[in-house]
Amino acid sequence: MPSQLPEPLPVPPEARAHPSFRLHEGAALWLAGARLAVLAPPEHPALTRFRGEVQHVGDHRLLRAERRAENAAALRALLPDLQPRPLGLVTSAGFGDRLGVATPGHVRAAQRYGAGVAPVFAQQSIREMTRTGRTPQEVLDDATWGAFAAGWRGALGADADHQKTVADLERCAAAGFTLFTVDPSDHVDDSAHGAPASDLEAKVAALPWRELETTRADFERYAGRRLELGDRELVLAREAVLRAGAKYARAVLHVATLYRHLEGKGAPFELEVSVDETATPTSHAEHAVVALELRRLGVRWVGLAPRFVGRFEKGVDYRGDLGELKADLAGHAALARSLGPYKLSLHSGSDKFSVYPLIAEATGGMVHLKTAGTSYLEALRVAAQVAPGLFREILTLGRERFAVDKQSYHISAALARVSEADTLTDDELPRLLDDDDARQVLHVTFGSALDRYRAPLLRVLEAHDEAYQAGLAAHFAKHLTPFAEVAP
Numbered sequence: 001m002p003s004q005l006p007e008p009l010p011v012p013p014e015a016r017a018h019p020s021f022r023l024h025e026g027a028a029l030w031l032a033g034a035r036l037a038v039l040a041p042p043e044h045p046a047l048t049r050f051r052g053e054v055q056h057v058g059d060h061r062l063l064r065a066e067r068r069a070e071n072a073a074a075l076r077a078l079l080p081d082l083q084p085r086p087l088g089l090v091t092s093a094g095f096g097d098r099l100g101v102a103t104p105g106h107v108r109a110a111q112r113y114g115a116g117v118a119p120v121f122a123q124q125s126i127r128e129m130t131r132t133g134r135t136p137q138e139v140l141d142d143a144t145w146g147a148f149a150a151g152w153r154g155a156l157g158a159d160a161d162h163q164k165t166v167a168d169l170e171r172c173a174a175a176g177f178t179l180f181t182v183d184p185s186d187h188v189d190d191s192a193h194g195a196p197a198s199d200l201e202a203k204v205a206a207l208p209w210r211e212l213e214t215t216r217a218d219f220e221r222y223a224g225r226r227l228e229l230g231d232r233e234l235v236l237a238r239e240a241v242l243r244a245g246a247k248y249a250r251a252v253l254h255v256a257t258l259y260r261h262l263e264g265k266g267a268p269f270e271l272e273v274s275v276d277e278t279a280t281p282t283s284h285a286e287h288a289v290v291a292l293e294l295r296r297l298g299v300r301w302v303g304l305a306p307r308f309v310g311r312f313e314k315g316v317d318y319r320g321d322l323g324e325l326k327a328d329l330a331g332h333a334a335l336a337r338s339l340g341p342y343k344l345s346l347h348s349g350s351d352k353f354s355v356y357p358l359i360a361e362a363t364g365g366m367v368h369l370k371t372a373g374t375s376y377l378e379a380l381r382v383a384a385q386v387a388p389g390l391f392r393e394i395l396t397l398g399r400e401r402f403a404v405d406k407q408s409y410h411i412s413a414a415l416a417r418v419s420e421a422d423t424l425t426d427d428e429l430p431r432l433l434d435d436d437d438a439r440q441v442l443h444v445t446f447g448s449a450l451d452r453y454r455a456p457l458l459r460v461l462e463a464h465d466e467a468y469q470a471g472l473a474a475h476f477a478k479h480l481t482p483f484a485e486v487a488p
C-alpha cells in the first residue's frame, strides 16, 4: 500500500524560527510581519476562519490576514489557549499596556521570570481607555496578537479594571474580558474615617437599609463578633463596625449591584473588588465587615484590593513605614485566607520593589500584582534613548498638562523638581526615567501625550522593538521574581 501520510507543509524556515510559529490540526500559523499567516491543505477549515488574501503554494494554500478585530476573534476561537479565562486563586500578575504593543515584552518576562504566576496581559482601566481613546475590544485584541506573536501557550486572564458602571461592564463583557475589577470608591465615605461616634451613629442611621437587604439592628450584630483568623483573632468593636458601615456600606451595595448584573449575563467571569483609590486606609475591621457583607449579599470574588497603610503612588516605590505595612499586610492576608479565601490585590503595583517580598510572604502567593503605567514609562525610556526630539516634546507637553492630568491620581510629584526638556543634553534624557518626580509627571500625562504623539511613539517602538521587549523583560524580572518564589 502506498503511504497515506499527508504532504509536509512547505513552511519557510524563517517562519519556523518565529516565536509565534505553531502547528495546529494540520495547519501552520505564524505572524509574518504585521499579518497572520496560515498555511494549510486547500480544504483545511482554518483557511475559512480568517479574512485575508489566499495564494497557492504548491498543493497548499497560504492565507495572509490583517490584524483586525474579526481575525483576532477567529484566532482566539481556533486556538483556545489565547482565550482569556477566569484564573481563580493562583498567583497572578496584570500587565497593563496603554500602547497596545507591550505584550511581547510581557510574555518574555512571564516566560523567563514568572514561573507559577498566571499572566493577565489584557488589563485596562476605564480611565485609561478613556484617556487613550482605546476600546475594550482594541485592548483585548492587542493583547491577543501580542501573546500569539511571542508564543505564549499558558492560561491567561483579561482584566476590565476599575469598573464603575453597568455600561462599562457591558462594553468589556462584550469584548471578552473575564475578570472584572469593580471599583466602588465613589460610594466610599472617607469622612467616616476620623468621625466622632455621634457622627457615625447619624451616618449609619441614614444608610439605605432596605436596599442593603438587612436592618440596622442585624448589621449591628457584628459588634463584639470574634473572628478566628488562623494566626490571630479579630474582635469587632461596636465603633469599628459603625465606622465600617458608614464608610463602606454604600460601596458594598454598589459592588453587589454590578456583580448581580454580571451574574445575570450567564457567562463565566470572576470579580475583584478594589477600594485602593480612596483617601484613607482600610482597617482590618473594615475589611472584615466589607467581606462579611459582600458574602451576605451573595457576592463571590477572587480578589480584594484594600487601601493599605502608607502611600502607593504611581510609578515609584512605596512611601511609608515598611514595618507598619508588614503588620497591615499580615492582617489583611489573614482576613483574605479566612473569610474567602481570596487574593489580596496590589494595585499601583508598578515599581513597589520594597513591598513585593512583604506581600508575597504575607499571602503565601494568594496575591495578584497589578501594573500598568510602568510599561508606558519603559516605552518612553526607549524614546529617550533613541528619539530625543520626540521625548523632549512628550516631556514638555507633560509639564504643561500635569496640573490637570494628575487629577484622579494619588501622586506627590512636584513639577518644580522636573527639569525642562531644553535644559538637558540628549545623554541626560534617559535618566529622567529613574527620577521619581519625572516618572510621575510622565506617568499621569499619558493621555495627553498619546493624543498628540501616539503615531511617532509607535513608530519608534516598532523600529526598536527588540530594545522595548528586552527593557520590559528586564524591568519585569524585578516585579515577578518575588512572586514566582512563593507561587504554589
Ligand SMILES: O=C(O)[C@@H](O)[C@@H](O)[C@H](O)C(=O)CO
Binding pocket: 096, 125, 127, 128, 161, 162, 346, 347, 348, 349, 350, 370, 371, 372, 373
Ligand atoms: O492608571 C490606571 O487607571 C490603572 O492602570 C491603575 O489604576 C491600575 O488599576 C493599577 O493599579 C495599575 O498599577
